[in-house]
Amino acid sequence: VRISAGMGEDGALRPEAVERALDVVEVFAHFCRASRMDDVRTVATSAIRDAANREAFLARAREVSRLEIEVLSRQTEAFYGYVAAVNSTTLSDGLVLDLGGGSLQLVRVGARRLREAGSWPLGSVRTTERFLPDEKASKKQMRALREHARERLAGGGWAGEHVVGIGGTVRNLAVAAQKAAELPEFGVQGYRLTAEALADLVERLAALPASQRGAVPGVKPERGDLILAGAIVVQAALESAGAAALEVTEAGLREGIFLTTLLDGDPPLIPDVRGASVRNLAREYGHDDAHARHVAALSLSLFDQLAAAGLHPGDDEERELLWAAALLHDIGDTVDYDDHHKHSRYLILNAGLPGFSPREVALIALMARYHRKGSPSGGFLRPWLRRGDEALVTRCAALLRVAEQLERSRDQVVREVRAAADDEAVTLTLMADEDVAAPRWGALRQRDVFARAFARQLEVA
């Protein structure tokens, strides 16, 4: 609703902006009551916190909404941003960057703790009004903004290689960069926006009049007039931090508040963000069960034994991705049993797995896709992959398929599997108390993909 629009020297919210805001507060209040939410936390941030007529506004908003409204202090607002960032990424030491309309906030993080928070009047509305107020942005104006931001941020030691960005401007820049690079889209969670990609974007945006910047793919029309100044401030912040890229998270203030309310602990920290993401998604679709866990156990056991036998590198990250794919391989059966492997791919890509990069999410989705049928490949996700990733997918999909076949009866009848390798073949020995003819037959049907992955004939004893 752009509640701070048109604010003058008096620092008071304009009547039209207040009415717009109250209309929307009323819709949300109706929504909460209709949805029978009885634990609602309503917060106000900088625009309202700093307004001269804040108390008058809050009184009316409380009346309209029948909700308590908490005005967050600058420190509390920064804290929630920090909570969102450290619980949706693997950030341990570095910075959280939050660019709003009024200010840029940075939080220094050490060992996942908030060390220090700072705020600068470098928000996108403010810098646009002061430095880039015209349809055309001249080189001189842009240079002035860049130098101003650098000066403000200089000193104070706000350095860090790992910078996590939150907020709408950052998300828009990430979407625009993904589109420019023609990457298949499934959100921007975990995307690394590099300094080079950001520089290219600034160049493209600066070449357009302000009124047309909202038409750049990925930039929201209503943000078009603010996006260039925002991009330049982010550039300056990355430079001053000495960081080569900004890791984007889709979590923000709202998720910070939610997690703080949900979790115990001060600060509220999810111990293992990646593991929690995977288990959370598996649970959401009812698949963190004995079958999925046993497929994971069998897959990882094969992975470790074949690595020990020298048949593949045994990379730790790859192992973790295989575990994730094993736990999630069947979630697509929520949509339909037919093609459920493809539906698993869709859900993994689109539900999001905080803590993983888009490339890693693509790899997990591909492994789940190829846990049955088809010949493993990158397909439409290839633009996200690195050299060697298709071989990685083939390897993990082959193990997942064998494990899935050994566990087709879903009752862990094959308790354990031992693998012995020579130059020609890998021989699996199945440990079970009952007849396992069908699991054996199913595993042997994965011979072709196994041979492609490990250059060995699969045999099952």
Added chain:
Amino acid sequence: VRISAGMGEDGALRPEAVERALDVVEVFAHFCRASRMDDVRTVATSAIRDAANREAFLARAREVSRLEIEVLSRQTEAFYGYVAAVNSTTLSDGLVLDLGGGSLQLVRVGARRLREAGSWPLGSVRTTERFLPDEKASKKQMRALREHARERLAGGGWAGEHVVGIGGTVRNLAVAAQKAAELPEFGVQGYRLTAEALADLVERLAALPASQRGAVPGVKPERGDLILAGAIVVQAALESAGAAALEVTEAGLREGIFLTTLLDGDPPLIPDVRGASVRNLAREYGHDDAHARHVAALSLSLFDQLAAAGLHPGDDEERELLWAAALLHDIGDTVDYDDHHKHSRYLILNAGLPGFSPREVALIALMARYHRKGSPSGGFLRPWLRRGDEALVTRCAALLRVAEQLERSRDQVVREVRAAADDEAVTLTLMADEDVAAPRWGALRQRDVFARAFARQLEVA
């Protein structure tokens, strides 16, 4: 498992086939116990029913599975196929065609009741062995099969314009025809396989040696050797029925048994298959609720009022599709709130809506997709659409968007809407007991799409 493979003159199942079958019965029995299913109906059909050693096989299968096994009579098997067909399509008067390995079964249906069932020894295994046993199928051999099938089916009055096909051969033929026509795939439920498309397929298959027919896109490799004979028998059956096409359903024996067990009534009939499909899908995702129903009511009210004002044809089928899209528009938020309109499209396409044709499913999916954001169009689903369908989608999406905005607060604050039209504008009057500034503002934001759909300016009083 091809249990009847290699059966000789003695009519007994071969030992290897029996072992294969028992292994698989065992896996399924494990599966059922592990999944804690305590109401399992296990049935045996023609291959076992007709086998000389059936009792010996059944005794061992019962022992291995610890399940009761029901041997279905030919009449009961036909009945279940009929139940599947009439409850997954809109078939009221016509035929159900079921092509198996051993026989072709036809059921005559009148007013949704089973009138008569017939069976002919024209199954795909049997006719392949007798008429097309070689790698190459000669014209003469094909003609002989075609004439044989025609003669067998002649007389008896097995005619009907509406023929519904079930079984694996029919589904494979449908997938192959869809691929040949380059139609985007989301299953074959409700697909009309025309006699022309079938003739083209027969021609393509006949040009290939039997061992390569399984490589035709859509044909399963393990069915490659049987598909040509099956296709020719289906052709002959359509000809003899006087039908121009075969409507395919994905439901079969299994669904027939499930529905007979689930439903009361003799025969077990879902009163309104299309309505039930839509409500079932909405419920599966928790969305057959007050909000979705109110959006449907408001959309249909606008649809009717604008039709009465002469602004669109007011077609009954279009009205039903709009209702379906309104009930389903939000189901995608199960996947993620972000882009939930796109997730709704995915779920509608892939979950299936028995009773609707693929074109209709595509239209519902597109309306749901465009209930927010973007400019309505056919997109990748265009190959399924007819002339005028993109205008239809635009029209229904525009109404759905207005209704959604009026119901943004999800508490039915806008009880009712009245529409008045003249040559320039459509003016909506909102009936509500409270302030509706935000719904009004939201509806007015749909001006552009509304103008595109109805060539009228949208106004809201």
